Amino acid sequence: MTFSIKSKHLLKAALGAGVLLSSFNVNPAFSQAAFNLASQPSARTPVSAALKPFSADTRDLFFSGESNFREFTFYALPEETAGENKLILTLQSAISNTPDQSRMAVYVNDVEIGTVPLAGEKRTIALPVNPGLIQPGFNSVTLLVDQFHRVDCSVAATYELWTQIDPQMSGFSFSSRPKSMGGIADLASIAGTDNGKTQITALYPAGSSMKTADMLVETINAMSIAAHFDHPDVSFNTVPGKGPGIDVAIGTPQMVRSLFGDDPALSAAGPGIYVTGSEEGERMRLVIAGRSTEEIGAHIAAFRAQLSQGRDVGTPQGLRALRKLEGLELQPSSNVSFSDLGIDLRSFTGRYFQQSVNFRMPNDFYPGDYGKAQVRLNALYAAGLSKGAELLIKLNDFTVSRISLGASRNGLISEQQLPIPFSAFRPGENTFSIEARLPAPVDDNCDPTRVGGGAGRLRIMGDSYLGLPDFARIGRYPDLAAVNSQFSQFVSRPDAAPLAVLVPRSDLSAMSAAASFFAKLAYASKSVFPTRFVTDIPQDADAALAAFGSYDTLPFDFLRQMNVDFSLSQTVASVSSPLSVEPLAPFASDDISLGLNTTYSPLASGTREIAVLEKAKGVASDYYGRFVASGAEYFEMGRNTTYKVINKLRGNVELLTSPVKQEPVFSPSPDAVMVIAQRKNPSGEAAWTLFASKRGEELHDSLLTMTHRSVWSRLGGTVQSITENGEFVDKVETTDASFFMTQPPEVSNLRLIVAAWLSTNTDKYVFAVMGTFGFLGVFTHLTLRQARRRRR
DSSP states (O other), X not given: OOOBHHHHHXXXXXXXXXXXXXXXXXXXXXXXXXXXXXXSOOOOOOSOTTEEOOSOOTTTTEEESSEEEEEEEEEEOGGGGSSOEEEEEEEEEOTTBOTTTOEEEEEETTEEXXXXXXXXXXXXXXXXXXXXXXXXXXXXXXXXXXXXXXXXXXXXXXXXXXXXXXXXXXXXXXXXXXXXXXXXXXXXGGTTTBTTBEEEEEEOOTTOOHHHHHHHHHHHHHHHHHTTOSSEEEEEESSOOOSSEEEEEEEOHHHHHHHTTTOGGGTTOOSEEXXXXXXXXXXXXXXXXXXXXHHHHHHHHHHHHHHHHXXXXXXXXXXXXXXXXXOEEOOSSEEEEHHHHTOOOSOBOSSEEEEEEEEEEOTTBOOSTTOEEEEEEEEEEOTTOOTTOEEEEEEXXXXXXXXXOSTTXXXXXXXXXXXXXXXXXXXXXXXXXXXXXXXXXXXXXXXXXXXXXXXXXXXEOTTOEEEEOOOOBXXXXXXXXXXXXXXXXXXXXXXXXXXXXXXXXXXXXXXXXXXXXXXXXXXXXXXXXXXXXXXXXXXXXXXXXXXXXXXXXXXXXXXXXXXXXXXXXXXXXXXXXXXXXXXXXXXXXXXXXXXXXXXXXXXXXXXTHHHHHHHHHHHXXXXXXXXXXXXXXXXXXXXXXXXXXXXXXXXXHHHHHOSSOOOOOBOOOTTOSEEEXXXXXXXXXXXXXXXXXXXXXXXXXXXXXHHXXXXXXXXXXXXXXXXXXXXXXXEEOOOSOEEEXXXXXXXXXXXXXXXXXXXXXXXXXXXXXHHHHHHHHHHHHHHHHHHHHHHO
16 A cells, blocks of 8 residues: 555644654763765765666765655656666665664655665665556655664764765666667756766867857757756767766767767768667767758757757656756745745654755845845744754854744744845855754653654644745846856847857866856756857957866966965965976967967966966977076076065055055965856956866866755855865955846836845945935025025
């Protein structure tokens, strides 16, 4: 017999509708272990090529604490839905979990297919799926996890509870596999199949033009939107990839046939659009062929039109999970129930409740302290909780509201209004969290045999909701949280060129990082931004620019404009690096003056003499041998020291004489592996955006860390740096933003924009208020004096 999730919730609600007095016992022993995800089982090759994972990575499948509710989606092909199917789960739990009461309930499309005990040892579980339960298209997998400690009932002990599912060793085993995959809709079946990422290989044979790279990026961006690639991993390569993924090729029919000579479907390919599957059945190929650039461009436009006309198919539960993954977009003057946000409304029996959900604000949302959203909370909790029991509402990791649940409360939260200032929201994705510490006096005597069998301590009611009043909407830059609306504005201006993407030396790693970023941005914004790869800074001072490179390869002039200095980083390569390193692409002025390639040093010595010296050193090495090169290096060391002293003195003089306070130059922390920065371009009409890693070989992986939803949703300010694990170590807030209109000029929106601007510029607000009162005083004085004169 099977039960739906809804039925099970109703049953639990009926059983727990009485008094919510907890009978848990606790031992006062304190033990809080900080769990490191890196210590968990590493990714491995799937046990079977027929195993299809659902769209989740290691972090998504890590369940900590006492209660977790996760819902994922997967795409099933028609042939896969027939026959006998199984869900394979390879998992391991903490030794602290009590195996008799810790369990995981597994649902497919809201129908329970089994319950898994969460013991400590690593094991593989096979759960049969009833025929007909999985339907073609999107389906859902729901995991409800309850974990209890063996011997400790304290709040601190809940941090020792965890279960990790291995995404590379888990998934659906279908008894019937498709013989071929050849439809555009089938591209969605590849989503998230590599530890949550979607592997995409952009085929870029030697000698290909930058125009080919531009068209590849445009095609991949459109595909990422239509196939719902939440975490695209794009790599430029000369040969097709291996394993689950998609190969994308653009070119003449002859070139396409040479790339896929083993594919019968492409052996006689002419101009057109082709979607085929590999013989292994785990990789797809998207090919757009044409005899000219114009013909290929027409085929890409037709491909995008096909994608835009397509509709998502699947079960209602699968489509619900898909929308939850992308995040519900909130609109002005609306109320959204907690159930629509995706919050678990089950009765909670533990001591530490924690749950997070994602939602999206419009890309042009303007945060500030000019208004407040309201959480209308209704909940039941166990009466007589210990002092210190409390419930927290968090938004984007900031605590915005707090309710005490101590012994003086009566166990009922009714129509409690909890304000959330607009300054806590951000454009795009936001994370809403509810946390509750629920200790009770009876926890002093912990009975492990009853730790999972007590009455509920907290239950959030289904009529709770998040209410939003009207809010300001306007685009602004620089601000990393608003890149969606920025790029859309910059490329949509009259006569605007495609967005310039700077990749020094046409480096394939930098191009891969850029393509991965724009595929993620397209998915997040549901917009395809036209781009063009360049190897030097465009001459158009009004143009926007996005640059990808390592600390020591990006042009010095660009870094100076970005107000970033990488010379203080302890891991930047020494200036005496091997002379055989491939030079950077030159600026036009350098080609004219010296006729040589230019290498820009990362040292902040202030002028292009660095580049000239690098050229001189290279020439010396080529014609005069190591002796002269060594002399040049010694000269360079002395010259650099002199420059540093001069620049330090010059900076001090400028700081003292400049009437405007200058922002300090940003230098990343040694722990940072990547820096993301945004500044106004020289004309101030657009923004320049920087993505830089310590080393070139780390750029692609670092950017994939940044585009993971747990990091992506926290981008903001003008500068941020992240560690290898996605933790932020540096941040510079936006202080001088420019604005552009994204909505019709309505009075209500303009009023809110002014209020938002004043709330983020308090000094100007005070000046404006004082000026207004001063003006009113002078005006009143002159009016009264004029009136007295008339009476005379």
